[in-house]
Amino acid sequence: MMIAVIGLGFVGLTTALGLATQTGRLVYAYDSNANLRAKLKSGEVPFHEPGLKDKLHELLGSGLIICDTLAEALEHTSIIFYCVGTPSRPDGAADLDALTGAIRQSLPLLRKDSYCTLVIKSTVPPMTTTDVLAPLLKNSGHMVGESVGLAHNPEFLREGRAWQDFIHPDRIVIGACDAYSMRQLEQLYEPFGAPVLAVSPGTAEFTKMASNALLATMISFSNELAALAEGSPEIDISQAFRLLHADGRWQGGGMASYVYPGCGFGGYCLPKDTLSLYRYSQKIGRESTLLGGVLAVNVRTKRAFAERVVAAAGPKSKVAVLGLAFKPGSDDVRETPAADIITHLLELGVTDIVAYDPLAISRFRDVYGFPIRYAHSLEEALEGRDLAALVTAWPEFTARQLLFERVQVIDGRYCLGKREFVLPTQLRRS
Ligand SMILES: NC(=O)c1ccc[n+]([C@@H]2O[C@H](COP(=O)([O-])OP(=O)(O)OC[C@H]3O[C@@H](n4cnc5c(N)ncnc54)[C@H](O)[C@@H]3O)[C@@H](O)[C@H]2O)c1
Ligand SMILES: O=c1ccn([C@@H]2O[C@H](COP(=O)(O)OP(=O)(O)O[C@H]3O[C@H](CO)[C@@H](O)[C@H](O)[C@H]3O)[C@@H](O)[C@H]2O)c(=O)[nH]1
Secondary structure, rough: OEEEEEOOOOOHHHHHHHHHHHHHOEEEEEEEOOHHHHHHHHHOOOOOOHHHHHHHHEEEEEEEEEOOOOHHHHEEEEEEEEEOOOOOOOOOOEEOOOHHHHHHHHHHHHHOOOOOOEEOOOOOOOOOOHHHHHHHHHOOOOOOOOOEEEEEOOOOOOOOOOOHHHHHOOEEEEEEEHHHHHHHHHHHHHHHOOOOOEOOOOHHHHHHHHHHHHHHHEEEEEEEHHHOOOOOOOOOOHHHHHHHHHHHHHHOOOOHOOOOOOOOHHHHHHOOOOOHHHHHHHHOOOOOOOHHHHHHHHHHHHHHHHHHHHHHOOOOOEEEEEEEOOOOOOOOOOOHHHHHHHHHHHHOOOOOOEEOOOHHHHHHHHHHOOOOOOOOOHHHHHOOOOOOEEEOOHHHHHHHHHHHHHEEEEEEEOOOOOOOOOOHHHHHHH
């Protein structure tokens, strides 16, 4: 049984390659962006994601067919994965237009000789499948459970580790509207060897949003607490959080990395999904003050970091901004804290800014167009600067700390010069 994947960004491309690899089935893949299709056809992955390029080369034309039209992608397939973007609308609620548009375009093209299952991987607010998508199908003459299947199958991969996360998931969540889709997906995912958990579509949607909101909450909690400690030189913030991690309950699995302060969370998912869940809470008349606070702390954290930079060096200073990607190991600059921090610096009168990032410079320059300069290396970025503002914790910065000796540094990620814990013997001597 062949598969179609619609939308070939981080999630769609990984899903297409991952399903082709694990299930051995032929995957027909389509994206409405002709430029992206051309790049993928020539074997180019237009974003940094370890492992994907090799897999694309291996599977292009054999396990994976990049289609030029949606009709071609759907001609032979009976399971269709939708991985299109669900960005924020101007009011912060999720914009479902790309998803509903892709589904609408698909319906007249579905195979008539077979039951087709529509699987939603895009992140959507709770109750979207039941309240928006099932009625959309019904109004187009497709009854869920009779002629088509419908399921929400959230994706939990992280950027920078998309391939590994997809191939080795902790759990596979399936919120199917009909029994046939559930069975089809259960079979399809069997080779992954991960628990396949059947829930209602609303539970699947809610779980995905809850997961991102929880991560965002841990980060904002850490930033709020760090702000409380900031004024007391005796408190070593990095040590304090590393001591929290020493509680065995945080160890294993990487959760502790979210319980650590920084200069704000970013990326495509945490900001928009937390905001979308917050808007959902308002829509249903149960406003979540906690989620509102998580978002407000994130805004305040980025602003406060820019103010610390200006307070330390003054508006006329020459500043290096180190790190533009939203996290180390990625070249994604969507909602990156660096963009808001540079905006604040410019507003506060700092105009002489040189920025550097090991991976994300060209993407950042194209997306934001700030009136700043870019350096090709860390050395060049620091040359003649009064102050370096470290915004993304790239390993290059921690590995090359000697370069920072001649410049004042504001370490927005608490990653430099980690002081070890004082041993009782040292305490006695001092
Ligand atoms: N990026 C992540 O780490 C991640 C992880 C889990 C879930 N998600 C969710 O998955 C979804 C996709 O995220 P992404 O990061 O891959 O987005 P992306 O922006 O990288 O890719 C989305 C792709 O969909 C294409 N598209 C839009 N409308 C289309 C249409 N009508 N037909 C065909 N293609 C269309 C776009 O051209 C784009 O290439 C979002 O809902 C996101 O919240 C993202
Ligand atoms: O090493 C790290 C990793 C993360 N962060 C912070 O955490 C934020 C988010 O990082 P991460 O969770 O890795 O981002 P994403 O790749 O966007 O992944 C999140 O969003 C995805 C999209 O929904 C989900 O699938 C993932 O489970 C969820 O972790 C970053 O902005 C940073 O603030 C760090 O400071 N250091």
